[in-house]
Amino acid sequence: MSADLTSLPVHAGRTRRQWLTSVCWLLTLLYFPVSLVVARAxxxxxxLSDNYISDxxxxxxxxxxxxxxxxxSVCSPDHLAQNVMFVLTGLLMVxxxxxxxxxxxxxxxxxxxxLLAVAGLGIAGIGLAPWDIRPQAHDTIxxxxxxxxxxxxxxxxxxxxxxxxxxxxxxAGSVALSVIGGVFLFAKGHFGLGAGVSERIAFDSLTLWGGLVGFLLLSSSGGARGDTRSETGRSSRRRRG
Structure with a gap:
């Protein structure tokens, strides 16, 4: 009885961290409405077909x-909001x-x-190195x-x-779609899709995947509580052994 009572705060803290992990992934989807508002300005x-995301x-x-x-032609009055969103998206992914x-x-x-955390740092780096200021660094990152x-x-x-x-x-689907978009992006003429569309297939598909991660971790059957129980079961078996 006492062991069970002692473990309750640990389980609660573990579940809270799992919830925060899921929410961080979900919040990366804020990138899309912010980008839409910036584009409309x-x-x-x-x-969409001619302009890059970085524009x-x-x-x-x-x-x-x-x-x-x-x-x-490029003129983005709300460029600061977009660059801040790049940084925020990257840190949420980390x-x-x-x-x-x-x-x-x-x-x-x-x-x-x-590696996903390193990629998140890269997304943040994109926001810290706007293309017109540090084009080589921006493209490399x-x-x-x-x-x-x-x-x-x-x-x-x-x-x-x-x-x-x-x-x-x-x-698997996101990886395949992103690779296809990358092929289109780096191909001369972009197979008629345009640089902007090709780039969004290559990169935005990965951001959408992050939202999928958050949604499924948060709401799928056997989510945080189920994983907590399984980890607890393994720990109990190790102690008995």
């Missing part, structure tokens, strides 16, 4: 040329990834979560962040398949 109109954070209005030699690493088991899974996040997602897939099959399927 453009005086000349934000063109929303460019600090100076003007004509900019992409790597294909095509010129695009917190969510590290919390998830503590929550579930498995060496490959935890390495994957660490974005590519590294994309690759690191994909590798992290691949590494966590076996454990998610064991615990949450829907999440494993969503992870």
């Amino acid at each position: 453009w005086p000349s109109g934000y063109r 929303l954070g460019i600090t100076r209005c003007g004509e900019y040329t992409d790597r294909d030699g095509l010129s695009r 917190a969510g990834a590290l919390g998830w690493a503590w929550w579930w088991r498995g060496r490959a899974f935890r390495i994957g979560c660490v 974005a590519v590294v962040q994309w690759l690191v996040q994909l590798i992290g997602m691949v590494l966590i897939t076996p454990e998610t398949a064991r615990r949450r099959r829907v999440l494993a399927a969503g992870t």
Whole structure:
């Protein structure tokens, strides 16, 4: 009886941390409404097919040329809000990834979560290095962040398949979609989709996946309480052994 009573605060704290982990992942979805508001503030109109995601954070209005030699008009009055959102999204992802690493088991899974946290730092770095101020750093950070996040997602897939099959399927689908978007983005002419659409397929699919993680961790059957019970059961068996 006394052992059970002693363990209650530990279980409550563990469940609270699991809830916070889920909420951090869910809050990354705030990126989408904020980006929409920033895009709507453009005086000349934000063109999804022609303008990059990073154009929303460019600090100076003007004509900019992409790597294909095509010129695009950029004027983002609310660029500060977008760059702050990049940083916030990245930090939420860091917190969510590290919390998830503590929550579930498995060496490959935890390495994957660490890589997701590194990718989160990359997203924050994108907001701290707007494209018009530090173009080389911005592009390098974005590519590294994309690759690191994909590798992290691949590494966590076996454990998610064991615990949450829907999440494993969503992870695999997001990786595939993002890779396809990356191929379109780096291909000359972007297969007719335009640089903006291709980039959103490559990158926004990963942000949507983060929201899926938060939703399923928070609300799927056998969520936080179920994982807590299973961890408690394993601890009890180790003590008896």
